[in-house]
Amino acid sequence: MSSQRRVILKLSGEALAGSNHFGFDEDTVRAVALQAQPAVEDGVELAVVIGGGNFWRGRSSKNIDRTKADQIGMLATVMNAIYVSEIFRSCGMETEIFTPFLCGSMTKLFSKDAATEAFRAGKVVFFAGGTGHPYFSTDTGIVLRAIEMEADEILLAKNIDGVYDSDPAKNPNAKRYERISIDEVVEKKLGVIDLTASALCADNRVPLAVFSLQEENSIYKALKGEINGTRITV
Secondary structure, rough: OOOOOOOEEEOOOHHHHHHHHHOOHHHHHHHOEEEEEEHHHHOEEEEEEEEEOOOOOOHOOOOOOOOHHHHHHHHHHHHHHHHHHHHHOOOOOOOOEEEEEEEEEEEEOOOOHHHHHHHOOOEEEEEEOOOOOOOOHHHHHHHHHHHHOOOEEEEEEOOOOEEEEEOOOOOOOOEOEEEEHHHHHHHOOOOOHHHHHHHHHHHHHOOEEEEEEEOOOHHHHOOOOOOOOOEEEO
């Protein structure tokens, strides 16, 4: 394991769509890249996983076989990774995209050794395509990669500034947790990540942090270990 801080940043596809609510908002993506750049230059080993919700939410369709719907979702995450990777490159960073299945020359087939070499070369690593199998969410994919790559922490950049005991949009008295265990998250059904991913985190002791994508410099601070949100312990 590298002595440097190694983290996996999860971005939602919907958040990257900005006010468009579909596709990409380049200003939003560039703002993310510009926050990541100084942390990467400081030696943080950064991997990025992006959801596909700005293109496809397969479970909303009752007319498509679940396996096929999940495959479309996997490809949506690959499209997102290619786009965001290119924005990162335009901001001066080197990148590498790994998928669990072959995508021609567009990505590289994931292996721990290849990803480790990319980290050592100072590249931002993108993990796309989830686990490569249907019935597993992006949550499960990110936790699996965090375990394999021995990441120090999973960072969840969301449209909300942490984990609450109820929906703050509906309950003005909702309480935000500064620290909560993954077991409590599951017990209280707080829905931060799905049950499969939560179990993997608990079994393999992978901590998480939830913070707001909208807060100024929140990604840079999170990459450097400063969380203004909720830490989820294991």
